[in-house]
Amino acid sequence: MKRILLCLSLFTSTYLSAQTVIVEEQYEKKNEPTGFRYLPNSKKFVIFKGETLPIGVVDYETIFFMTKSAYSFDENGTKSTLFESEKLANCTFSVTENSFKAYGGDKISTKSDLKYYLDNVYNGSIKKDDIKNSNSNYFGFINSNNNFTARAWESFDRLFFNSLFFSSFNDFYDLGFTNQKGKDKINFEKDELYLEVFDLKSNQKNRVKLETPKLDLLKGNSLIESMHGVTFSCRLKANDTFDMVTKSLSTEQNETTIYKTTYDIQGKKIKDVALKLNLKDNFFVLSSCGAGYVDNFVWDVQAVNNYYEDSNNGDMYVYGIYTNKKSKIHKGFDPVGFYIFKFDKDGNKIWESINPLKDKYFEDVCCGLSFKLNLFGYNGKLLFTNSVNEATEFSNYAVIDKTSGNVLKMNRVNYNNTTSFARTRAFVNNTYDKEGLKNKAFSPVSFVAMDLSPTMDSYLKTIPSKGNAVYFETIFSDQGIWLVETDNKEYYKVLLFKE
Numbered sequence: 001m002k003r004i005l006l007c008l009s010l011f012t013s014t015y016l017s018a019q020t021v022i023v024e025e026q027y028e029k030k031n032e033p034t035g036f037r038y039l040p041n042s043k044k045f046v047i048f049k050g051e052t053l054p055i056g057v058v059d060y061e062t063i064f065f066m067t068k069s070a071y072s073f074d075e076n077g078t079k080s081t082l083f084e085s086e087k088l089a090n091c092t093f094s095v096t097e098n099s100f101k102a103y104g105g106d107k108i109s110t111k112s113d114l115k116y117y118l119d120n121v122y123n124g125s126i127k128k129d130d131i132k133n134s135n136s137n138y139f140g141f142i143n144s145n146n147n148f149t150a151r152a153w154e155s156f157d158r159l160f161f162n163s164l165f166f167s168s169f170n171d172f173y174d175l176g177f178t179n180q181k182g183k184d185k186i187n188f189e190k191d192e193l194y195l196e197v198f199d200l201k202s203n204q205k206n207r208v209k210l211e212t213p214k215l216d217l218l219k220g221n222s223l224i225e226s227m228h229g230v231t232f233s234c235r236l237k238a239n240d241t242f243d244m245v246t247k248s249l250s251t252e253q254n255e256t257t258i259y260k261t262t263y264d265i266q267g268k269k270i271k272d273v274a275l276k277l278n279l280k281d282n283f284f285v286l287s288s289c290g291a292g293y294v295d296n297f298v299w300d301v302q303a304v305n306n307y308y309e310d311s312n313n314g315d316m317y318v319y320g321i322y323t324n325k326k327s328k329i330h331k332g333f334d335p336v337g338f339y340i341f342k343f344d345k346d347g348n349k350i351w352e353s354i355n356p357l358k359d360k361y362f363e364d365v366c367c368g369l370s371f372k373l374n375l376f377g378y379n380g381k382l383l384f385t386n387s388v389n390e391a392t393e394f395s396n397y398a399v400i401d402k403t404s405g406n407v408l409k410m411n412r413v414n415y416n417n418t419t420s421f422a423r424t425r426a427f428v429n430n431t432y433d434k435e436g437l438k439n440k441a442f443s444p445v446s447f448v449a450m451d452l453s454p455t456m457d458s459y460l461k462t463i464p465s466k467g468n469a470v471y472f473e474t475i476f477s478d479q480g481i482w483l484v485e486t487d488n489k490e491y492y493k494v495l496l497f498k499e
Helices: 004-017 157-162 444-452 455-461
Strands: 019-026 033-038 045-051 064-074 079-083 088-093 100-104 113-118 120-125 171-179 194-199 202-208 232-237 241-249 254-264 269-278 308-309 315-325 337-343 349-356 371-378 383-391 393-400 409-416 470-477 480-487 493-499
Touching: 019 064, 019 232, 033 088, 033 470, 033 480, 045 088, 064 088, 064 241, 079 232, 171 202, 269 315, 269 337, 269 349, 308 371, 315 371, 315 383, 337 383, 337 393, 371 393, 383 444, 393 444, 409 444, 444 455, 444 480, 455 480, 455 493
Parallel strands: none
Antiparallel strands: 019 493, 033 045, 045 064, 064 079, 088 100, 100 113, 113 120, 171 194, 194 202, 232 241, 241 254, 254 269, 308 315, 315 337, 337 349, 371 383, 371 470, 383 393, 393 409, 470 480, 480 493
């Protein structure tokens, strides 16, 4: 009997040590959770709180949530106050995570003043009209799962319900691009390119002419011509530099190159890096991984792959999917596997990991609009996920060793898209479920998290299936798996699972 009790005690202590309740609160009237964000550099989880606004007329000025306060939590659940007693909307952190901006004012809309909090202290407001002509969408944005999306046209519901600012600002500047006439519509091949620099501390604006990358690297008989012309995307590095990124794809479709040019804020070119990928006997196809943009549902060369950059050492991991049958880049295809190439900060290839996915359902996927690719940093490793939303919903995933590129674990998880869970507006708004987890809704990557974490899977099975539907979202990090749980009515909860 003593041995049984000892075993139970050891099991309980292990279970408890593997998960931490970061925050658990009841909903309060006009003080409910309105959003969240995990900050990978700070290693903190942020909860925004406020109230749901009347829906009114749905247009491009509509704001659905007013944020009044924000709190950050570390992996032990230690709480810090970012701000309280404010009236803000769409709070978005800078690349440094030390600053954020938001729409502000008594009557909030997308025409409201922009309020900047530098080092999380209110710095001042800028009239929307003062910077509206600076095209910041080239800087893309970071979503709640910390994936970079470059120049992607968002669908209607994501635009309004999960809207974030483009990642164009740091602790000193907000940036954009215009042509020689000061217009935000840029022809990368014909126009001169100017960097619009809005100094947040002095409240002054400056224009800097940029030397554009060499276009002969992106055009020629050996390369596939982009349907939309040569274009680019940008990523802020820190407070003083940013990268301009362009791509080329060979007509044979087995070679692609990412050209990354680093500039300082004064427009001076600092460094050129080329990441060259070759699939030999296989072929690149369009990957729905945030690397390109959509126009009438046509994906272009820029959407062939994406990359994840390690902020600690500058290593870059380029990822996407491939096929073994050459076809027109804009037409349907049958994918057969995924790839990850690792490069150092100077563009030298360290390893390549090309992996077939022997999965009939995956091979039957016909186009890049049917699935979503992600690459996460997770427990000191890489986690690749490919989530498919067709007649059969599933995710393939693989855990990859950062040092060697070896696959440590690979699996496939199934689930269902059940629209009965759909909400018009909610703190967490997912519609996928799974047999055995009644009255619970998840995102596709949440099912991957369950498969990776037995502790999390066991915890989910303890939640009653009766009562309000419960919604979940997961975020992968080097601290473990963060789980957001809420019934969107009475309570919310954030947990961290470590294995």
